[in-house]
Amino acid sequence: MKRVRLWIAYDGTDYCGWQIQPNGITVEEVLNEKLKKLTGEDVHVIGASRTDSGVHALGNVAVFDTESSIPPERMVYALNQKLPEDIVIVKSDEVPQNWHPRYQEALRKTYEYHIHNSPVPNPLKRKYSTHVSFPLDVEKMREGAAYLVGEHDFVSFCNIRTNVEDTIRTVTSLDILQEGEDLTIRITGNGFLYNMVRIIAGTLIRVGRGFYEPERVKEILEERKRTAAGVTAAPNGLVLVRIDYGTEDLF
């Protein structure tokens, strides 16, 4: 029995997120189904990040156990031949039997939230960014973003879910990159609460439009309640860019 790790990219547009659920097709479900065809075994992948409906990934991670004779590093080719074009395996390798993609001390996740800031939408960007027609003040957004870096209780930036316990997280970096009319909020941390990146994006957009002063972000953190923050920004702008495990990085 071997444990194989997959690094996975997908266009989330047509999926109800990562995790298997009754109301629609999910990335996890497609992977299990194609791996079953490939190995003849009843495979259940374990994912690192349960991305939401409509959210994209360039480097999500999953593992599965198999007795297949296909060498782990060759799984990438065999699997890509069976997958639809909106799911791509970027790399496959073998990990120790007890290696778990979510429980690793050094784990860091990087997300990007993409905004297209122009008077009219760009139809070629609509699936992978959120359109904001009013001018955004990027410097103010950066000022507001700075309050979120470090270890904080992010409960104000978390939508309600049943199993939330510890809401302390560490954001190690939060940059706002500008390239013409395209803004990217790039955020790295040791973990993210439910909808946290999208609520941060929604809040920083409010700062950029002038509805909130940058200092309001500090107050939202301190108020420790969800209603203090801005709206949850749309899922299509969000991409799970990479997961780092310290020693074994993809790129």
Add this chain to the structure above:
Amino acid sequence: MKRVRLWIAYDGTDYCGWQIQPNGITVEEVLNEKLKKLTGEDVHVIGASRTDSGVHALGNVAVFDTESSIPPERMVYALNQKLPEDIVIVKSDEVPQNWHPRYQEALRKTYEYHIHNSPVPNPLKRKYSTHVSFPLDVEKMREGAAYLVGEHDFVSFCNIRTNVEDTIRTVTSLDILQEGEDLTIRITGNGFLYNMVRIIAGTLIRVGRGFYEPERVKEILEERKRTAAGVTAAPNGLVLVRIDYGTEDLF
């Protein structure tokens, strides 16, 4: 009666190109239909560029005649409310009654052909670029591209169509931009033959892979036959970026 000009962006993925045809829905057809709803008139737009099935645009141009009381510069808002999200009017204005989007002395068109050059495809780029998994030598592509700049008979870079007469065209610039794994072939000229940009892209990809020496591009021009050049690259990588009319530019 007023002549109104539209500057149009669209995602060509789900359209059978610009021009009305019996086998599928086209951009021209959608515009006529929405303009009829808006004005109550039997509107027929005249387009500047009849893009092919699957080809995108950020700045195609069309005109139509109307007696509508909607001010020409307000058409952009009224029309965008009725259009599907993959077609967006960027700007609308009034032009003289005899102004034609194709017959203008100073007309220049700019196309971009996008290539994603990486070992595995990126699912977030698949709709707007062509994936090439083998490494491309960009310097050699630039050397080959240089032979195409200027006034030439481009008949070797033209797929057969009934009404081709004069195959002399002037390419005023042809640049290959590189940003990490993304290549953009950016080409400007006074007009383009049927599939010309896609055949140039297919030929330069062959140069980049080492199948053709850069000098081969010069020979292809001189041979004056379609079979001399490379394959027609896929439509999804092509974007009609802008049309310039000299004095009245969009951007």
